[in-house]
Amino acid sequence: MVVGEFVEEIDVVVIGAGPGGYVAAIRAAQLGKSVVVVERANVGGVCLNVGCIPSKALIHASHVYENAQHGASMGITMENVKVDYAKVQEWKSGIVKQLTGGVASLFKGNKIRLVSGEAFFLSENEISVYNDNESLKFKFNNAIIATGSRPFELPAFKWSKRVLSSTEVLSLGEIPKRMVVIGGGYIGVELGTVLAKFGTELTILEGADHILPGFEQDMTRLVERRLKKHNVKIHTKALAKGVEESENGVVVKAEVKGEEMSFEADYVLVTVGRKPNTNDIGLEAIGMKMNERGLIEVDKQGRTSLPHIYAIGDIVPGLALAHKASYEGKVAAEAIAGHAAEVDYKCIPSVVFSDPEMSSVGISEREAKEQGLDVVVGRFPYAANGRALSVNAGEGFAKIIADKETGVVLGAQFVGEDASNIVSEVALAIEMGATLEDIELTIHAHPTLGEVTLEAAEMALGRPIHVVVK
DSSP: OOTTOOEEEEEEEEEOOSTTHHHHHHHHHHTTOOEEEEESSOTTHHHHHHSHHHHHHHHHHHHHHHHHHOOGGGTOOOSSOOOOHHHHHHHHHHHHHHHHHHHHHHHHHTTOEEEESEEEEEETTEEEEEOSSOEEEEEEEEEEEOOOEEEOOOTTSOOOSSEEOHHHHTTOSSOOSEEEEEOOSHHHHHHHHHHHHTTOEEEEEOSSSSSSTTSOHHHHHHHHHHHHHTTOEEEOSEEEEEEEEOSSOEEEEEEETTEEEEEEESEEEEOSOEEEOOSSSSTTTTTOOBOTTSOBOOOTTOBOSSTTEEEOGGGSSSOOOHHHHHHHHHHHHHHHTTOOOOOOOTTOOEEEOOSSOEEEEEOOHHHHHHTTOOEEEEEEEGGGOHHHHHTTOOOOEEEEEEETTTOBEEEEEEESTTHHHHHHHHHHHHHHTOBHHHHHTSOOOSSOTTHHHHHHHHHHHTOOSSSOOO
């Protein structure tokens, strides 16, 4: 028999084993479906291998290094604090290995078959999978496409030894002396902050009026101020035009507020967005409907223009977030099993692991005004929170937005210590249709950072305890 002629039949084929794909596969298996997952690279996808997890490990390591050098105000001093970056990378890789191994174990425990290789649609109900050793064919009843995205490559900044994407920066074997970051969004700011704390002379070039343009400026100002304390140079309204590369470095050419400028560095990191992985898998041949950006159009259950094929994560319209992909994966799997599940995006949290951290859920104060909503806003400073001061993190604030008449919570933003964790309480509040009074009447443990949510709600109600209203 010729290898590849045999066609295996399966209930559900999932293409991609990232946070969308592996979650979809597990949920489908839990609902009684036979499942095959096809992954061309590593289990866990970008997030676990070259994205969310390794970046947060490096962020934490940079915080540890910074704190070791700045404890004098608490009576703690250290001398000759050094960074063994090879050891930092080894520690980071150990975390990645542990988590990806955990996903593989979950597949095994749920009787999910993992196949390594490139998937290609041969027809609406059949795919081929090929790798260096074999070629396989699967006939499926349903498919879930979860192929994720890749860094967007600028024509004038082709990937090379010195022109890097976030993937390469996360595995650098050295701490650069100088680096230029093109793009002041969350990836550029997060990775840039890591390197700046480790001693890299950093320059950020951002095309918008301010860094992190998706967030309000009263939040981003705090991040910008902290970056400047680490001697980061930030140029806004900047257009990167090209790069001259040598064996030992780069010269980046840019137009900044109408002026031509050059920046010398060891490397340039390009973080100007990501591109969906929807090419080269045969979608055009089967008539899959996509938009001009290559994103697959789906309904509220993740169903594509081919009703038995679903798509989730970075390859569909909306925010490119791992937790959104996981949520969509569950919905798609449940829809395949006949459940009446559908997506509801009204309270997806967004988080930036900057310094200080930022998070947002629901609508912002600016969006409320743009929509003509009659709202009440409560804002409470971290400086009035006992826990924040006791961990030397008094910079930041919590802001909560609610309907003025009913008090129903519509959104919240946090900038400060542990903002990434605090936001989940408000996400739950929005999901449940809770009011400001519901939050006020919920007893929050003291002293905790989570109390800033309670205090912001009390501010919005006009009866704060720890702030004098004039």
